[in-house]
Amino acid sequence: MSYIISFCLCAIYYWPMENDLLFQFEDVHLKVDDLNILQGLNFNISKGEFVAVIGASGAGKSSLLRMFNALTSPSSGKITFRGGEIDSDIQALRKNVGVLFQNPVVFEGTVRENLLIAGRWDQSISQTLDHEILTALDQVGLVGIKLTHHARDLSGGEQQRLALARTLLNHPQVLLLDEPTSNLDPKLAREIMDQIEELRGALNLTVIAVSHDHMLMRRYAKRVIILSHGKIIGDGDFKTLDKSHAFEDAGLLKNEVTDAT
Amino acid sequence: MRPDFYVLSWNDLLVSLLFIACSLFLIKKWKLGLENTLLIGTVRTFVQLTLMGYVLTWFFGQEHWAFMLALLFIMIVIASYEGTRRQKHAIPHFFPAMLVALLGSAILILGTILLFILDVEPWFSPYAAIPIGGMIIGNGLNSTALTANRFVGEMKHREREIETLLALGATPKLAVHDAMKASIHAALIPNINAMMTVGLVQLPGVMTGQILAGIDPIIAVRYQIMIMYMWFTTATLANMIMLAIVYRQYFTSKLQLRRELLREKA
Numbered sequence: 319m320s321y322i323i324s325f326c327l328c329a330i331y332y333w334p335m336e337n338d339l340l341f342q343f344e345d346v347h348l349k350v351d352d353l354n355i356l357q358g359l360n361f362n363i364s365k366g367e368f369v370a371v372i373g374a375s376g377a378g379k380s381s382l383l384r385m386f387n388a389l390t391s392p393s394s395g396k397i398t399f400r401g402g403e404i405d406s407d408i409q410a411l412r413k414n415v416g417v418l419f420q421n422p423v424v425f426e427g428t429v430r431e432n433l434l435i436a437g438r439w440d441q442s443i444s445q446t447l448d449h450e451i452l453t454a455l456d457q458v459g460l461v462g463i464k465l466t467h468h469a470r471d472l473s474g475g476e477q478q479r480l481a482l483a484r485t486l487l488n489h490p491q492v493l494l495l496d497e498p499t500s501n502l503d504p505k506l507a508r509e510i511m512d513q514i515e516e517l518r519g520a521l522n523l524t525v526i527a528v529s530h531d532h533m534l535m536r537r538y539a540k541r542v543i544i545l546s547h548g549k550i551i552g553d554g555d556f557k558t559l560d561k562s563h564a565f566e567d568a569g570l571l572k573n574e575v576t577d578a579t
Numbered sequence: 580m581r582p583d584f585y586v587l588s589w590n591d592l593l594v595s596l597l598f599i600a601c602s603l604f605l606i607k608k609w610k611l612g613l614e615n616t617l618l619i620g621t622v623r624t625f626v627q628l629t630l631m632g633y634v635l636t637w638f639f640g641q642e643h644w645a646f647m648l649a650l651l652f653i654m655i656v657i658a659s660y661e662g663t664r665r666q667k668h669a670i671p672h673f674f675p676a677m678l679v680a681l682l683g684s685a686i687l688i689l690g691t692i693l694l695f696i697l698d699v700e701p702w703f704s705p706y707a708a709i710p711i712g713g714m715i716i717g718n719g720l721n722s723t724a725l726t727a728n729r730f731v732g733e734m735k736h737r738e739r740e741i742e743t744l745l746a747l748g749a750t751p752k753l754a755v756h757d758a759m760k761a762s763i764h765a766a767l768i769p770n771i772n773a774m775m776t777v778g779l780v781q782l783p784g785v786m787t788g789q790i791l792a793g794i795d796p797i798i799a800v801r802y803q804i805m806i807m808y809m810w811f812t813t814a815t816l817a818n819m820i821m822l823a824i825v826y827r828q829y830f831t832s833k834l835q836l837r838r839e840l841l842r843e844k845a
Contacts, residue, residue: 423743
């Protein structure tokens with residue numbers, strides 16, 4: 319009887335934690351052509367977090383981000399998503415884990431055709447009603463754009479928002495951002511990040527953002543993972559890591575830190 | 580009066596060398612630097628076709644299905660090798676892809692023509708199977724070699740588009756659909772254009788050959804119509820089989836684009 323009680327207690331204690339755990343990286347390595355891109359990464363990401371992955375160029379940030387939606391697989395090590403192997407159902411994973419690339423891809427065609435491109439293989443998307451599309455556009459701050467407008471005529475910022483709206487129509491739980499604002503001016507970059515932060519709260523999203531701009535990221539992310547030469551040299555909140563040398567060791571300028579917030 | 584036959588003797592053929600002599604003279608005068616290539620081409624045309632003439636004469640005397648199938652298979656292997664050689668990009672497993680594409684389209688189209696259109700008796704008669712098979716294989720080779728080159732070019736150009744679609748949950752087949760469409764279009768449009776202008780602008784080779792050999796133009800035209808339809812279907816079928824094999828080489832079993840292949844130089 320006591321075994322059963324202790325088992326139940328353990329189950330009650332661990333259940334919410336297991337439930338909140340989204341990604342688990344265990345000794346993840348990535349080797350491409352004899353180059354060690356990522357070396358022995360160990361970390362977890364829980365539901366609802368806003369995690370910034372910071373590092374100088376060539377640190378392995380983008381390669382790491384691609385692992386969250388299995389666009390790249392590790393050479394060794396293990397990644398789990400919601401407790402299961404990350405690549406057990408890749409199409410379902412990719413619907414759940416949306417990505418916004420640095421240079422958004424806008425397809426030839428109208429705004430509507432771009433938003434519903436996943437309707438080519440997903441019936442739930444092809445049947446999306448106009449008011450749902452307009453809601454998605456509204457969520458990303460694209461108001462007053464005609465659905466029949468030619469998508470490639472939109473400005474850089476508008477194209478980025480269109481790509482975000484397209485991802486949101488998949489109803490993802492996780493949003494990956496790959497330097498999403500690096501091609502935009504600072505004011506626009508901040509507007510888009512504000513929008514994403516608002517969405518995170520409204521849609522209960524988990525956001526993982528890769529950036530070399532820790533100034534911008536510290537406004538939004540509660541947690542930062544600092545990558546240097548494929549290794550994690552810092553993982554925690556910005557304030558704690560500011561006290562260490564992690565930012566400098568990663569080749570990021572310390573004096574920028576004082577200007578932040 | 581209609582002549583029954585125009586016989587071309589070896590001496591007549593020597594006179595036709597005057598054409599090459601003219602071209603050679605002009606090429607030299609314009610300093611185009613193509614003299615050696617042209618000379619090699621001239622000699623190869625002569626040697627290859629003369630040898631083929633003797634081989635065919637011998638073959639046509641054999642009247643055995645195994646001989647006919649063996650010759651067609653050898654032609655397909657050579658065409659597949661030639662198609663592989665013509666690629667600007669190193670496409671993994673391209674030789675077997677060509678082999679399957681050409682074999683598949685040859686079996687289907689040649690089989691249909693021999694058995695149901697021309698009702699050849701016996702079905703393996705080399706007089707029909709070899710020249711028609713040769714046209715099917717040659718056309719299939721030209722078309723697939725172009726399409727494959729174009730397809731890899733499209734994949735390189737659309738790498739980010741393909742990854743965006745994969746990231747939205749597309750299968751590799753759907754992610755490369757636009758690249759496939761563009762490359763098949765590029766391959767088939769010349770065939771469609773040929774169908775549009777045939778007879779108006781030029782008389783095709785087979786028809787010209789048959790008329791020269793004394794065949795009634797009405798019959799020669801019927802052959803030509805069949806050949807035009809056959810050409811188009813061969814190009815469509817061979818391209819589709821080849822692309823269905825080739826696109827898979829660019830993805831892993833985990834639905835990931837093998838980006839390293841798009842960066843590799845030939």
